[in-house]
Amino acid sequence: MNISDVAERSGLPPKTIRYYEDIGLIRPDRGANGYRSFSEKHLHKLTFLGRARALGFSIEECRALLALYEDETRASADVKRIAKEHLAQIETKISELQSMHGTLSHLVHCCAGDDRPDCPILEDLGGTLR
């Protein structure tokens, strides 16, 4: 398979696949013409990467997960630990965002949103009321 075939089938853009090769996540073969040549196994790995990235794992986490995926003697505990750490990061981020959301939705609710200059949002940001 050429890169655009594997791109279509994996759902990843060609650019991203080249990038993944650059940083050593995959090693496609090369044809006589210099074109990358992908096997079904390469496709599998790329799909794995796309799915892991979609779950928010960082590239380095993906690298670790991929190594475990390939390692038949792995302990599932190692996978679970990575996943749990990531889950904790997601939870942290969600609660940060929810905190922002709480503050901001309150402010938006308080703002008249008309043609007058008075604005509780700006007042809050400027600290005028604190």
Added chain:
Amino acid sequence: MNISDVAERSGLPPKTIRYYEDIGLIRPDRGANGYRSFSEKHLHKLTFLGRARALGFSIEECRALLALYEDETRASADVKRIAKEHLAQIETKISELQSMHGTLSHLVHCCAGDDRPDCPILEDLGGTLR
């Protein structure tokens, strides 16, 4: 005030303040020795920026908000529009994260996390079960 004073009082690192000058968000004066010299007004703006950033506004949104903050003839509707757009982005991000969280916490729950290689997390990522 020198940069470290205004840094301490605004809560922003000196590096960040220099960066904000670089991109034109603030224009501190300069002393005869070339040092930046900050007034209370500059401090106020920096605090505004710090708070807006803490609410997740992008630098460009901050720039727009700061312009409105300084404009006494503003319409609060303009502020509210920016805030509502940002709020929508936050909501999008939260639901993306919640979706990731849902999937991942399910997988983590299903994984034994022992020394055996069988792992539903990897199976899901690899697409073996789909």
Added chain:
DNA sequence: GATAAGGCTTCCAGTCACTGGAAGGTCAAG
């Protein structure tokens, strides 16, 4: 007056995970 510590300056490079674009080689169809 010399010196040392600390603060200030600028500039360059790196982060993360791509993404866009330019310049040029290759391939299949008509």
Added chain:
DNA sequence: CTTGACCTTCCAGTGACTGGAAGCCTTATC
């Protein structure tokens, strides 16, 4: 044989900083 769609590499840019180097300025102490 040309056209157009591929493919290649390399360079630069994104956002919002952050780290570090090299060098000037200030303040305190000896």
